Amino acid sequence: MSQTRVMAVASAGGHWVQLLRLRPAWKGMDVTYVSTDPGLNAMLAEKCGPENGWRFFAVVEANRWTKLRLVRQLFQLLRIVLKTRPDVIVTTGAAPGYFAIRIGKLLGTRTIWVDSIANAEELSLSGEQVGHHADLWLTQWSHLARPDGPDYRGSVI
Template sequence: MKICFATSSGGHLTHLVLLEKWYKNHDRFWVTFNKEDAKTVLADEKKFFCYYPTNRSIKNLVKNSILAFRLILKERPDVIISTGAGVAVPFFYIGKLFGCKTIYIEVYDRINIPTLTGKLVYPITNKFIVQWESQLKFYKNATLIGQIV
């Protein structure tokens, strides 16, 4: 199985890195921001840098959609996993066009309100995961796993 991790840097990236015990034996690549934290944490990982800021930037949405199209064609991931934020949207939607499975993990710090990215990808995500029971009221078909530590 080949995994594409598409995520913002910072806390979003940290949440995915915490899953290392699960993904360490899988072929994988990362798509994230070209920032120091990401370069440091992913120093030994295969990575590609996307365009940011992603928050409500139509220009970067278009650029990241083109990037997603090219990378998915080139790398052929079986599954795309994300904790957000905006970079997940083009990768999930374009990935679905190419038959990729998608897994979205709603961020830990959104206890009482859903994220914009979560709302945008929920309708097309194969497995939607939440870390708080209160998040289930926004995502009826989500799977509650508790805190990622």
């Protein structure tokens, strides 16, 4: 039986910090990290150590105001997902997580969206748009859970 391949995707900053807090969930698995800051690769080396066998890919930073960069980011993520063929994609958001979830679902990959803990009053825009496409859609706040998703299963990060 081969090792489970996990792709962990998040924008740099708070989304990335929250994603790394989930690392114990994929201990011992084949992990590919994807983010928008190439410098995070060095931070992973310090935090994860070289013995834990992981890969890192950087994609261009993009948001809803930079449409051409979003298209570029989409194609970068498509290439990475096709290259690594993850069994599961987990993300805490924003744009790269959105694209990873949508691409993953097209390829039959299991997907998990964990909405940012910073979104205490309402769901994130990305979470609202992609949550229904994820196999598991979680919120960090019980009052944001709804019957049609996201689910609240306790504070996970």
